[in-house]
Amino acid sequence: MDPDAVKSTLTNLAYGNVMAAAARDLQKEMVAKDKAQASKVAYDEVDLDELMDDPELEKLHAERIAALKKEVEKRQEQKKKGHGEYRDVTEGEFLGEVTSSELVICHFYHHGFYRCKIMDKHLKTLAPKHVETKFIKVDAENAPFFVNKLGIKTLPCVILFRKGIASDRLVGFEDLGAKDDFSTIALENLLIKKGILSKKKKDEDEDAESIRRSVRSSAYSDSDSD
Known part of the structure; x- marks a missing residue:
């Protein structure tokens, strides 16, 4: 070739x-x-103005804002009643405190008992996190009438009230492993299990801030933040 x-x-x-x-x-x-x-054509075809004018979306937005406002009002009312903090109340104040809120945790303590101080520390941490429940404490020495009436014989004694009625109690640390080194989370989970605290999906402060931002934005209906 x-x-x-x-x-x-x-x-x-x-x-x-x-x-x-x-x-x-x-x-x-x-x-x-x-x-x-x-892809660009499909994106360009989405009219954001028409989307924002959708009556169903407007209805959902209005319902959400109404629910958030109601939640804010509820929280403000609860704080007026002493929710969100762990307070010491006298025997004379006790009855009014436990009957003015639906959910109340009351710690009967003795100022000289070490275990009462441990319980104090944990309840003080939980109070601002669970605004739905009122946290109070009573010096057992200065409240003999209610100590006798409620049959309190061992301290610390944490009594759980629902609508003014004592429905459950924690005596000493029996329900917490009978040890002094239990965690705040362990106490929180026990109180959630007993139905006196609500289970939280996220931190209370973040949730409250989200509510405040949403309500503030609703006050400016023409703003982009809506």
Whole structure:
């Protein structure tokens, strides 16, 4: 076979392969461009003004704002009643405190008892986190009438009130492993289990701030924050 003919044939084959590869690359580029253009068109077709004017969305937004405002009002009312803090109350104040809120945790303590101080520390931590429940404490020495009436014989004694009625109690640390080193979370979970505290999905401070932001934004109906 003529060497020049063979060389010409190989050259033609190589050129053909290059052209085929170039054609494939061009085809891929065109397909990708078409997809990007289609995606852009689909996005451009979404009219945000029409979306914001959707009556169903407006209704949902209004319902959400109303619920948040109601929650804020409820929290403010609870704080007026002493929720959100752990307070010392006298025997004369005790009855009014436990009957003015639906959920109340009352710690009967003795100021000289070490275990009462441990319970104090944990309840003080939980009070601002669980605004739905009132946290109070009473010096047992200065409240003999209610100590006798409630049958309190061991301190610390934490009594759980629902609508003014003593429904459950924690005596000493029996329900917490009978040890002094139990955690605040362990006490919190026990009180949630007993139904006197609500289970939290997120930190109370973050939730309260979210409510405040939503209510503030609703006050400016023409603003972008809506």
